[in-house]
Amino acid sequence: MKQKWVFWIIVVFVTLLFVGIGFVFFYERHFPFWVMQGIALASLLFSIFLYRTLIRPYHLLLSGMDLLKEQDFTTHLRPVKNKDADQVIAIFNRMITHLRNERLQVREKNQFLDLLINASPQGILILTFGKEIADINPAGLNLLGIEDIKDVKGRKLHEASFDLAPALAALNPNDDVIVKRKGISAYRCVRSSFIDQGFDHPFIFIEELTHELLKIEKESYERIICMMSHEVNNSVGAIGSTLSVVADIFRQEGIKEWEDVLTAVDASYDRCGNLAHFIDNLAHVVRIPEPVLSPISLNEQACAVEALTRMECQQRGIQLKLFLAGDDPNVQADGIQFEQVLVNIIKNACEAIVQQGEIRIVTSSSPLSICIKDNGPGIDEQIKEKLFTPFFTTKPTGKGIGLLFVRDVLINHGCRFSLTTHNGWTTFEIIFSTTFPRKSQG
Numbered sequence: 001m002k003q004k005w006v007f008w009i010i011v012v013f014v015t016l017l018f019v020g021i022g023f024v025f026f027y028e029r030h031f032p033f034w035v036m037q038g039i040a041l042a043s044l045l046f047s048i049f050l051y052r053t054l055i056r057p058y059h060l061l062l063s064g065m066d067l068l069k070e071q072d073f074t075t076h077l078r079p080v081k082n083k084d085a086d087q088v089i090a091i092f093n094r095m096i097t098h099l100r101n102e103r104l105q106v107r108e109k110n111q112f113l114d115l116l117i118n119a120s121p122q123g124i125l126i127l128t129f130g131k132e133i134a135d136i137n138p139a140g141l142n143l144l145g146i147e148d149i150k151d152v153k154g155r156k157l158h159e160a161s162f163d164l165a166p167a168l169a170a171l172n173p174n175d176d177v178i179v180k181r182k183g184i185s186a187y188r189c190v191r192s193s194f195i196d197q198g199f200d201h202p203f204i205f206i207e208e209l210t211h212e213l214l215k216i217e218k219e220s221y222e223r224i225i226c227m228m229s230h231e232v233n234n235s236v237g238a239i240g241s242t243l244s245v246v247a248d249i250f251r252q253e254g255i256k257e258w259e260d261v262l263t264a265v266d267a268s269y270d271r272c273g274n275l276a277h278f279i280d281n282l283a284h285v286v287r288i289p290e291p292v293l294s295p296i297s298l299n300e301q302a303c304a305v306e307a308l309t310r311m312e313c314q315q316r317g318i319q320l321k322l323f324l325a326g327d328d329p330n331v332q333a334d335g336i337q338f339e340q341v342l343v344n345i346i347k348n349a350c351e352a353i354v355q356q357g358e359i360r361i362v363t364s365s366s367p368l369s370i371c372i373k374d375n376g377p378g379i380d381e382q383i384k385e386k387l388f389t390p391f392f393t394t395k396p397t398g399k400g401i402g403l404l405f406v407r408d409v410l411i412n413h414g415c416r417f418s419l420t421t422h423n424g425w426t427t428f429e430i431i432f433s434t435t436f437p438r439k440s441q442g
Contacts, residue, residue, distance in 0.1 A: 011047040015040045064092050073100035123206035125168070129199060132156055143187070143206055145416075164189075168204055178209065186210050211411070236272045243269040288408050291334035298331055298363040298370055299324045305342040306361060312347070317356045320346075329365035331432045337409045344406050345372045345428050352376035352426070369431040378421035 079086040123140030157169035167179040171191040188207040193200040313320040353376040360373040414433040
């Protein structure tokens, strides 16, 4: 714009100069006067022609450069009725249109991608070029147990405190691995990247497989147990009936020589009953009914369980203590099933301590949870990974169905739970969901 005004000032100055020189000759000779006036007019016309053919297109192109600098792709340049300049302007306008369309497409795609990432049920963790955490979608925050993105944003993965951080930090580019945490939780973690500004921009895809794997697992052992139950019950029933008839015959005859055989027959009959009871227990685990939800007081539930288990703890010399939340939090749960869960957990804690120890029942409203803590010997890391596996037990006479029952009931309630040992205390923590629990799998 400055050059434009300088050009017109020069044009006006030159024109006035020739007009002024012409007036010097006006009174002496008319011919030089008219010559000067003609030169002034010709210079003015030439200046206008020069402006239209060079200066104006030049300023329009400068305006176009300003539009590009300001990233204004909505304004077009008008033709100037100059063939060469109009060709340049037409090319510029096509470029502006193309850039505007590309920018609009990029914005629409970015908006769609943002909506897709935020709505995705899988967790997506985006890293910066320097491997710091840049963003996590809502599903990722929920999966990782992060309340606020500000708590981890800008940190490297190995500096973050959430449970999956060490496993995610160990991922190499293009890794696709299954990570298990806290016994039952399983996650598929994929580290990949997309091109951003010509460089690989890393991100991590996190998919929870816990419920899918548990569903497959449950369907598998359901089929096995149903088959076992059918075959064993048929066989045990027939054998039991036969043994009962044989025992009755031996007793009616009263032959002393058969007394030892009768004892063996009775033992075999009892064994058949125990086997049938064992199979029935397994089938009971498979047939856990859907929870009938109703509001229950966590503090009242803790007091009821303490009353049920107090005597067994006293017999072992174990102190059973209650630490109740002051605001008495309520939860949606099946009181009967949940009571049995807590009884099983306390019973396991008693058996772990054996004699002389302490068990604490702790309720909390933030987070909405109940914890069973014991100062027993703790849990070995290798054993901890197998504790919630069907029929796994560390007890010589155990059947491996207690924690299986606990696991399935808590999953049906939509609870998150963990079993950890830290600073001499083993803690079974149950965290209640604030939303309605998902339907039971299987």
